[in-house]
Amino acid sequence: MKLLIDFFPIILFFAAFKVWGIYVATAVAIAATVVQIGYIRLKHGKVEPLQWLSLGVIVLFGGATLLAHSETFIKWKPTVLYWLMGGTLLVGQLVFRKNFIQSLMGAQIDLPAPVWRNLNWGWTGFFATMGVLNLWVAYNFDTDTWVNFKLFGGIGLMFAFVIAQALYLSRHVKDEGDAAPKDLQP
Template structure:
């Protein structure tokens, strides 16, 4: 359920774009993200920091798109979000000597430090590459192609990457028979 809620703003952006235009889609995405955060706050009492960050980025870049009537801003939004997430992971590792992925997921799985480090750096690289790829598609193709890529390409690459991560982590996972 949570994953569906996380992708709701992207899905409604896509549908609104296909039915109307980039301006309506941008407004709908802003509204959907605000509603998403309000729902999470009301239903769970908690909103993750990355969700607050996503809200801020969509309001800032979506608002600039609507105010300036220039779709360049909304096309930059995924890149900024990817780079902020990747940057946070890198700064956590390099500056604070803290693995933020381990902080978030350490209770769910036990991994050696080298695996946590690899996981963190691979996500950092993935986010950096996705940011560049988003800009390349946004500014080398038409807006319709970019919107399709934003939903299907971005989501497909994310799923493929997560599967790759799962295959890498599988060698560290213990089965019930392995546990004392």
């Protein structure tokens, strides 16, 4: 159910685009994100900062798309969101010496500091790459191709990255009976 809630705005954006075009789809995405945030707040009482950020970015860039009647703004929205997330990880690591990936996942998984650092850099690079890739598709292909990429390509690449990350983590996660991960034992 959580996955459906998470993908609710993009699925509605995709469907609305296929039926009515980019401007109606943009309005639908804004409305769906507002509904999503309202639902999360009612159901869980708390909305995560990333969800608020996503709402702000869709309202800002979606609103600009509708007001200026230019699809350029909505095409920049994923890139801005990716770069904000990657930039947050980068600034956290370099400026504040804080690993936000570890802060987010540290209670669920016990990993050595170098592995946390690699995860943080991996996600930073992934978000930077996704931002560039989104712009490349947006400026080199038609809007229909961009929308398809936004849904299928973006989610597919995220899924592939998470699988690769899981494989990487599997080498470092401690078993209940192990004192240390295999590659850290003498």
